[in-house]
Amino acid sequence: MSHPLAFSKSKVSRGTYCARLALGFSSVLGLAHLEAIAAPAQLPASVSLPDELENAYKAKEPLIVMISLAGCPYCKMARDSYLGPMQKQGFPIVQVDMRSEQPVKAINGQIRTHDQLVKQWRVSIAPTLLFLGPKGQELVDRMEGGYLPDFYGAYLEERISAARKSLRA
Numbered sequence: 001m002s003h004p005l006a007f008s009k010s011k012v013s014r015g016t017y018c019a020r021l022a023l024g025f026s027s028v029l030g031l032a033h034l035e036a037i038a039a040p041a042q043l044p045a046s047v048s049l050p051d052e053l054e055n056a057y058k059a060k061e062p063l064i065v066m067i068s069l070a071g072c073p074y075c076k077m078a079r080d081s082y083l084g085p086m087q088k089q090g091f092p093i094v095q096v097d098m099r100s101e102q103p104v105k106a107i108n109g110q111i112r113t114h115d116q117l118v119k120q121w122r123v124s125i126a127p128t129l130l131f132l133g134p135k136g137q138e139l140v141d142r143m144e145g146g147y148l149p150d151f152y153g154a155y156l157e158e159r160i161s162a163a164r165k166s167l168r169a
Contacts, residue, residue: 049104050105053136059092068098078127098115143159
C-alpha cells in the first residue's frame with residue numbers, strides 16, 4: 001500500500017505531489033504555531049513538598065516554588081518566559097496558588113491548602129519565588145514581584161546560582 005503523498009508517475013503527478021507536500025508542511029507549522037499561542041506554560045501544582053524537595057535534592061538543585069495568583073499578568077510572564085521552559089528541561093519547579101484550596105502535603109507532613117502555605121510563608125506579592133533546600137529552608141532571598149521583563153532572567157539566574165552555592169556549602 002502506498003502513502004498518499006508518495007510520488008508515483010502512474011498515480012500522482014510531480015506537481016500534485018509537491019503541492020500536497022507543501023500543504024502538509026504548512027499544516028504542521030501552522031498547528032505548532034497555534035499550539036505555542038494557545039498553550040501558555042503550566043507549572044505542576046505542588047502536591048507533596050517533602051517529595052518535591054527530595055526530587056530536587058537528587059537532582060542537586062534547589063526547589064523553586066512559584067507563588068502565583070490567578071489572572072496575574074506578571075505571574076504569566078514569569079511562567080511563560082522563564083519558569084515554564086526551565087521546568088520542561090527538567091528543573092525542579094512547582095507552583096503554589098494564592099487563594100487556592102488545593103491540598104498539599106507541607107514540609108512537616110501536615111496536609112494544608114495552597115493558601116494556608118502562602119500565609120505561613122508570609123507571602124503577599126505575586127509572583128514570589130522561593131528557593132528551597134532539602135529541609136525546606138530558604139537558601140537565598142526571595143524574588144518578589146515581576147521586576148522589569150528585560151532583567152527578570154538575569155535576577156533569576158543570579159538567585160539560582162547563589163542557591164546552588166548554598167546547597168554545596
